[in-house]
Amino acid sequence: MTVSPTLKPKLNQLKTLFAEMGRALVAYSGGIDSSLVAKVAWDVLGTEALAVTAVSPSLLPEELVEAEDHALDIGITHKLVETQELARPGYAANPVNRCYFCKSELHDTLKPLAQALGYDYVVDGVNADDRQDYRPGIQAAKERGVRSPLAEVGISKLEVRQLAKELGLAWWDKPAQPCLSSRFPYGEEITLEKLQRVGRAEQYLRKLGWRELRVRSQATTARIELPPGQIKQFIAETDLEALVQAWQELGFTYVTLDLEGFRSGKLNQELPLAAQVS
Structure with missing residues (x-):
């Protein structure tokens, strides 16, 4: 499997980042961003990496099926947890910062799970371009100590797809599917x-x-x-x-x-x- 010379340094940085973590729980939606994170985490950490998908009414049933299939294809251990976004008044009211409440619910669920299972790090699929957009959910993740490996090494949306393709993820061109x-x-x-x-x-x-x-x-x-x-x-x-x-x-x-x-x-x-x- 050949990785382009322009992306190889960033891939190596990503691998080094995971190697330094030792163990990592991946907030995994099944989309291409979190899939790439899960793939590299698995390649570096093997059984010390865990992908966790939040199941709620805001996730299409077929998206859940695809997430399970893709995790199986990657090889990473995959776990499902239920989240209750609609029970949060700030979410159901749908203010302009709704995503803040959504990610708060997600990571208030994942953080104690990670601690109970012995994972020091929770990581997500936020990329470098996401940080330039209006994404209030990113703040909620930061407040809970979540790391964003793709953004940390400067991998853009376009580079995510290119790298995913070069690493053999068959769904590298899957359209984005927000909640x-x-x-x-x-x-x-x-x-x-x-x-x-x-x-x-x-x-x-x-x-x-x-x-x-x-x-x-x-x-x-x-x-x-x-x-x-x-x-x-x-x-x-x-x-x-x-x-x-x-x-x-x-x-x-x-x-x-x-x-x-x-x-x-x-x-x-x-x-x-x-x-x-x-």
Whole structure:
């Protein structure tokens, strides 16, 4: 397995970091960032590395299945824990810093688990580019002593995918899949029913073969986001009448298509500029 000369120094730094830790618990979602962290942790630490996935209503069931499959492919020991984000008022109210409460719940669950199992370090998949975006969850992780190996050695989003491909992770090009709560505008209350509804809507589209997408939900309106280059194809190939009927049965009143197309973090454009760069 060949790693490009430009990435080899960063990979070596990553390996050194894990070797110095000795044991590490990886906050593992199954996405490509945490998968890369889990892969390198396993390569360096073997059975002294543990991947833990938080199971909650904000995680799509198929994402959990993929996370389990990918952990098996990597070889790392994998454990599931339940988290209760919706029980945190700060999370359910969906303020602009909702992710702070989400990551607080996650790491308030993982930290005592790590201590009970004898792991001095909890690590996540935050990369160097994430630290340039509005990510209040990063602060919650920092407050609880979580380390971010990818960010520490300066690995960007693009480099994560390149390195994952070179290390043999077959899902290196898997689209990013943030938690389902990111589908709702800030200030709209998040409930179990709403999470399930938007999750089923996205499942509907994936079963039709659409891979990179979001279904944004506002009150009872669903807004489909697809890559701009796929919008015409979607309109031409999709039975729109059947889709609308199915989604109205889920509880949506209106079903719309975003003509701008998919853009990660689009809801953040509604934030004050100061919040976006803080």
